[in-house]
Amino acid sequence: MNRVLRVLGWGALAVAGAAALGGIALNRGESINALWFVVAAACVYLIAYRFYCGWIAARVLTLDATRATPAERLNNGRDFVPTHRWIVFGHHFAAIAGAGPLVGPTLAAQFGYLPGTLWLLVGAVLGGCVQDMLIMFFSTRRDGRSLGQMARDELGRVGGTAALIGTLTIAVILIAVLGLVVVKAMSHSPWSTFTVFATIPIALIVGVYLRTLRPGRVLEGTALGVVLLLLAVVGGRWVDADPGWHAWFNLDGKALSGFIIAYGLVAAILPVWLLLAPRDYLSTFIKLGTVFLLAIAICVLSPEVKMPALTRFIDGTGPIFSGKLFPFLFITLACGAVSGFHSLVASGTTPKLLARETDIPLVGYGSMALESFVGVMAMVAACVLDPGVYFAINTAAGVVGADPATAVATITSWGFPVTAEQMQALATEMGEHTLFARVGGAPSLAVGMASIFGSAFGQGLLAMWYHFAIMFEAIFILTTLDAGTRVARFIMQDLMGAVWEPLGRTSWYPSVVLASSLVVAGWGYFLYIGVIDPNGGINILWPLFGIANQLLAAIALSVATAILVRTGRLRYAWVSGAPLAWLVIVTTSAAWQKIASDDPKVGLFAAAHDLATKLAAGALPPDRAAVAPQLIFNQQLDAWLTAFFLALVWIIVLDMLRSCSLHLSGRRRAIATEVPYVPTRMTQS
Amino acid sequence: MTRSSVVRRWLTWPKRTWQVVRALSGDDAYERYLEHCREHHAGSTPLGRRAFYLYEQERRYRDGPTGCC
Numbered sequence: 001m002n003r004v005l006r007v008l009g010w011g012a013l014a015v016a017g018a019a020a021l022g023g024i025a026l027n028r029g030e031s032i033n034a035l036w037f038v039v040a041a042a043c044v045y046l047i048a049y050r051f052y053c054g055w056i057a058a059r060v061l062t063l064d065a066t067r068a069t070p071a072e073r074l075n076n077g078r079d080f081v082p083t084h085r086w087i088v089f090g091h092h093f094a095a096i097a098g099a100g101p102l103v104g105p106t107l108a109a110q111f112g113y114l115p116g117t118l119w120l121l122v123g124a125v126l127g128g129c130v131q132d133m134l135i136m137f138f139s140t141r142r143d144g145r146s147l148g149q150m151a152r153d154e155l156g157r158v159g160g161t162a163a164l165i166g167t168l169t170i171a172v173i174l175i176a177v178l179g180l181v182v183v184k185a186m187s188h189s190p191w192s193t194f195t196v197f198a199t200i201p202i203a204l205i206v207g208v209y210l211r212t213l214r215p216g217r218v219l220e221g222t223a224l225g226v227v228l229l230l231l232a233v234v235g236g237r238w239v240d241a242d243p244g245w246h247a248w249f250n251l252d253g254k255a256l257s258g259f260i261i262a263y264g265l266v267a268a269i270l271p272v273w274l275l276l277a278p279r280d281y282l283s284t285f286i287k288l289g290t291v292f293l294l295a296i297a298i299c300v301l302s303p304e305v306k307m308p309a310l311t312r313f314i315d316g317t318g319p320i321f322s323g324k325l326f327p328f329l330f331i332t333l334a335c336g337a338v339s340g341f342h343s344l345v346a347s348g349t350t351p352k353l354l355a356r357e358t359d360i361p362l363v364g365y366g367s368m369a370l371e372s373f374v375g376v377m378a379m380v381a382a383c384v385l386d387p388g389v390y391f392a393i394n395t396a397a398g399v400v401g402a403d404p405a406t407a408v409a410t411i412t413s414w415g416f417p418v419t420a421e422q423m424q425a426l427a428t429e430m431g432e433h434t435l436f437a438r439v440g441g442a443p444s445l446a447v448g449m450a451s452i453f454g455s456a457f458g459q460g461l462l463a464m465w466y467h468f469a470i471m472f473e474a475i476f477i478l479t480t481l482d483a484g485t486r487v488a489r490f491i492m493q494d495l496m497g498a499v500w501e502p503l504g505r506t507s508w509y510p511s512v513v514l515a516s517s518l519v520v521a522g523w524g525y526f527l528y529i530g531v532i533d534p535n536g537g538i539n540i541l542w543p544l545f546g547i548a549n550q551l552l553a554a555i556a557l558s559v560a561t562a563i564l565v566r567t568g569r570l571r572y573a574w575v576s577g578a579p580l581a582w583l584v585i586v587t588t589s590a591a592w593q594k595i596a597s598d599d600p601k602v603g604l605f606a607a608a609h610d611l612a613t614k615l616a617a618g619a620l621p622p623d624r625a626a627v628a629p630q631l632i633f634n635q636q637l638d639a640w641l642t643a644f645f646l647a648l649v650w651i652i653v654l655d656m657l658r659s660c661s662l663h664l665s666g667r668r669r670a671i672a673t674e675v676p677y678v679p680t681r682m683t684q685s
Numbered sequence: 686m687t688r689s690s691v692v693r694r695w696l697t698w699p700k701r702t703w704q705v706v707r708a709l710s711g712d713d714a715y716e717r718y719l720e721h722c723r724e725h726h727a728g729s730t731p732l733g734r735r736a737f738y739l740y741e742q743e744r745r746y747r748d749g750p751t752g753c754c
Contacts, residue, residue, distance in 0.1 A: 077721025078741065079748065083708070090709045100754035146749055174754050216738035218712040277742045280751065281710065334754075341753040348749040476752070483752045490747070506747070549754065 010050060017043025024114070034380045035302040037113075038295070041121060041376045045369040048125035053133065053365040060564070060572040061137050063357040068680040070143045071354055080144075082355035082682065085362055091353065093367040094284045095345045096132075097291070099178055099477050100335030100549070101375035103441035106448075107542060108332045109382035109390065110320045112310040115329050116379050123330070123337025124372035127579035131338060131553060132346045133364030134560040134576055139347035140357060141674045146348040147556060151652075153673050154562040159655040162648050163555050164491060167344065169645070170548040171488040172519065174341070175264070176526035177541040178477045183256045183531055184440035184538070185470050190249035191236035191431055193256070195467055196474040197249070198232035199279070200263070206278035218281055225282045229475070233468050237431060253531040260481075261524040268485040268516040276482045283476040290472045294377050294449060297456040307383035307390065312415065319395040319414075320439070321539045322601035327590040331546035336375025338583065340552025342368065344487075356680065381448030388418025389426060389435075393444040396536030397437040407436055431463030439536040442473045488519040529634045532627045540604075543594065544638055550587045551645050554580060558656040565660040567674070573660075584653055591646040595639050604639035608632045714741060 020040035024032060057063045071082040083091075108116040139145055145153070148167065152160030186193045206225040214220055239245040251259075267275050316324035321332065335341070346364060354360065382390060391411045392400075400407040404420040411418050427435045430447060438444070446469035453465040490506060492515040497504015503511045530537025557580035564573045597603030600610035608631075614620050615628045662668040707713040715734050722731040732740065745751060 075721065075725075077718045077725075079744065081717065081721075087705070087708045095751055096753045098753040178754070211735065211739065215735035216712075216715050218710050218714075219707065222710065271743075272746045273739055273742045276746060285710075339754065341750070344750045345753060349751065480752050480754065483746065483750065486746055487750050545754075 010047070013043055013046055017047060024117075031304045031306060033302050034298055034305050034384060037117060037305070037376055037380055038298055041117075041373055044121045044125060045373065048129070049361070049365060049369060052125060053129065053361050056130065056133065056365075056575060057358070057361045060569060060575055061134075061360075063137070063360060064677075065356050065358045066679055067357055068678040068682075069140060069351075069354045069356055070675075071352055072680060072682060073678060074143065074352075079349075080352045083353040085355065085359035088350065088353045088355075088359060088363050089367060090288075092345065092350045092363050093370055094288060095349065096339070096342045096367055096371055097287055097374060098335065098341075098480055099181065099473060100339065100341075101371055102378045102445055102473065103181060103542075104333045104336050104546075105375045105379035106382045106441035106445050107320055107394070107538070108329055109307060109379060110311060110313050110318045110394070111325055111329055112314070113305055113307050113379060113383045114309040115314070115325055116333060117376060119329060119333055120336045120372050120375045120379065123333070124369060124375075127553075127582070128338040128342070128372065129365040129368040130575060130579060131340075131556050131560065132342045132368045133360060134564075135343040135556055136346040136351055136354075136364040137357070137360050138560065138563050140351040140354055140360065143675055144348055144351040147343050147559065150347060150563070150673075151555065151559050154559055154566065155652070155655045155659050159555075159558070159652055159659075162652050162655075163559075164494070166548075166552055166555055166648055166652075168488055168491045168495075169641075170341070170545075170552050171484045171491075172522040173526065173541070173545045173548045175481050175484045175488075175523040176530065177538070177545045178480055179257070179260050179264075179523065179527045180530040180537055180541060181440040181442050182474050182477050183253050183260060183527070184438060184536075185442040185446070185474065186251070186256050187253045188250055188434075189432055190246050191240040191463075191467050192470045192474075193249040193251055194239040194245075195232050195236040195471045196478075198235070199229065199282075199471065199475050199478065200275075202228045202232065203275050203279035203282060206282065207274040210278060211273050221278060222281045222285050225278065226285060229282065229286070229471065230468075233464060233471055236467055237463065240431065254528075257524075257527050257531045260527065261520060263478075264481055264485055264524070265516060265520045267482040268489060268520065269513060272486075276479070276486070279475065279479050280483070283479045286472050287476050290469075291374055291377070294381070294452065295373075297452045298377060298380060301452055301456040303380075303384040303452060303455070305380070305383045306385065307387050311387075316599075316602070319391060319399045321542060322599070323543070323590070323593065327586040327593075328543065330586045331543050331550065331590045333375070334546040334549045336372050336378075338550065338553045338579065339368075339371075340549050340554070340556055342371075343552070343556035355682065378445060381445055381452060384452065385444070385448055386416075386418065386422075388412065388416040389423065389447075390444060391416050392418050392423055393435050393438050393447065394441070395437060396439050396534065396539070398534035398536065400437070402437070404434075404436055429462045430466040432466070437536075439538050441538070442470060445473070446470050485516065485519050485523075488522075489515045492519055529630060533631060533634075534624060534627075540635070540638060543590065544642065547587055547591055547594070547642060547645050550583050551649050554583045554587060554649050555652050557583065558652050562656045562659050563673075566663050570664070580653070584649060587649055588646060591642045591649075594642045595646075604635045604642065608635035608639070611635070714738075 020036045023036045071080050074080040105116050148163045151163040186196055202225055206221045210221040239249055314325040388411055400410040408418050408420050423435055446466050449469040450462050450465035454462045493504055493506055505511055530541050557576045560576040561573055561580055593602055594604055598606050600607040611628055611632050715737050718737055719731055
């Protein structure tokens with residue numbers, strides 16, 4: 001009876017999913033409801049989880065519920081603690097969820113809703129979820145070893161070092177691009193600036209509360225912080241209205257980037273209990289709450305999608321970022337489908353909490369499916385806007401012109417009608433002075449979220465919802481900035497320690513300051529250049545970030561493939577090998593175009609050459625000519641950096657193939673890197 | 686099922702939710718640590734609440750990435 005019910009249940013799910021996807025596919029040319037996206041996505045994830053993930057768990061990995069996990073064997077009541085699977089799921093999801101799956105789909109919506117949504121679904125269930133699950137499993141069987149350590153064990157010294165350097169560079173680029181997203185959201189917006197700045201003293205207050213007044217009472221501290229954050233959102237309106245305060249918080253991009261850089265340096269040196277830990281608690285709470293609220297609002301409201309399925313920009317002439325659908329869609333979406341960064345959390349931290357191996361599908365595969373679902377919702381939030389409005393918000397002044405009349409004329413000429421009055425009315429509704437050229441994805445997402453929340457829960461509060469959404473994005477971007485700087489600092493100290501031993505001591509203050517300064521200088525440079533770039537900066541930095549992130553995913557999948565082959569699972573090596581091959585094709589093609597394309601909108605060397613020619617001919621207006629030398633240098637630097645990423649990908653893939661062929665030809669004996677079997681003593685609950 | 690057991694079941698629901706929220710946020714970390722010490726290291730004196738909190742925060746961010754893009 002039970003079996004029949006189960007079959008019927010999965011059958012109904014399959015029909016619902018097929019109907020929803022069919023609805024999306026057939027309703028071309030007329031507006032369709034966002035609810036179809038949500039239903040289609042949920043069905044795809046559930047079916048993939050039940051069948052593909054179930055098959056991997058049973059056949060490829062042969063998960064063993066009777067085997068004691070590291071959490072059980074090494075239980076120390078601190079980091080190794082056997083924890084209920086839903087609690088681990090919550091921790092792991094909170095750790096992997098970030099700004100990437102919100103910004104990526106927002107930018108990728110320039111191709112229309114269809115390509116992005118499809119890759120979010122397909123990429124996640126066949127690539128991203130599989131990567132997270134495999135790495136989590138292999139790390140669990142190795143007492144929670146990190147990705148870098150596993151790369152060293154399975155690939156060798158070269159692969160291990162490449163993984164370490166890859167992690168360091170991706171952290172630097174990631175922080176720079178996220179910093180740029182926040183700066184762009186705050187520039188000349190006193191309300192946003194005040195609200196985002198207020199999150200810093202609020203975190204300090206919570207930090208002191210949790211250390212001094214009520215040590216470790218995390219929920220009390222979080223509740224206090226959330227109330228203060230909401231007050232900061234409301235108070236921002238008053239700051240904006242008061243002429244004196246308005247002037248104080250009405251800052252341009254350059255000043256804001258200076259603040260962010262100084263803040264990043266101070267935050268990285270301060271003790272974690274004072275700033276990072278309390279803000280992490282607040283950001284996790286706000287993040288989970290808002291994602292949950294957005295899902296409910298989309299279901300309640302079921303808004304119409306106004307973006308066409310495909311836009312003309314699939315030909316590579318997109319205003320938000322240049323480059324054709326292939327490979328730049330995959331580079332842009334990055335985190336929502338496959339994120340290399342997840343493999344760092346999936347190895348190390350999470351495996352130390354798993355009570356039994358059979359929890360890995362839910363925690364590893366399931367968390368990533370939910371993360372991809374967040375990406376689908378971000379795509380919905382971008383596509384419920386009028387396409388003309390979407391392009392007006394997200395296109396830089398350097399592309400469409402700084403003057404509203406020129407900008408709307410250009411965007412309307414692309415076939416996406418919009419008027420200056422419409423933009424002004426929208427800006428007034430959102431409590432902003434203008435919404436033109438607010439690039440970076442955050443403001444556009446905030447407008448989308450505010451219209452969804454506003455329609456679902458009360459139209460009068462649009463401006464509040466808008467600034468709440470900006471605060472929501474900024475608070476966890478600032479957390480990533482701080483935590484990422486720290487991660488990069490430890491790697492930097494590790495590398496510096498090889499040169500002079502005392503520099504490797506993580507608690508030696510001069511070394512801490514030196515390493516932190518180097519890391520902050522690294523991302524600070526890219527952030528500053530992004531701010532002065534009249535084309536918005538995002539158009540250069542985001543693809544660079546996407547390539548770096550997919551590079552890290554290629555490292556993780558290479559490690560996974562090597563382990564599959566070396567543990568006698570050659571016939572299943574395609575499970576990680578196929579997504580790896582796809583990522584290598586995508587990153588190689590994207591990196592190659594970034595380096596070698598003759599089109600100055602795509603190729604970085606071509607862009608540098610083009611700008612240099614114009615500068616020499618005196619064809620640039622004075623404000624552009626002033627920054628041109630810096631931009632030319634930066635474009636060349638970015639091109640070399642891309643070449644470096646490309647070389648890193650191939651070094652790792654070739655090293656993986658070498659390691660596998662040595663194993664298969666019997667020239668290298670397999671070394672058992674797995675911890676031997678110990679039966680569990682826990683009772684099944 | 687008697688009437689009182691139904692009532693009891695409904696009353697345990699908020700309690701369980703509260704436990705899940707505490708576990709998810711890490712609010713109960715110190716209690717879990719004390720429990721671990723009682724079970725495994727009966728003789729030794731465990732850390733105080735504040736010392737444990739500060740030590741754990743340092744460890745969490747030293748061990749590797751705690752967040753993502």
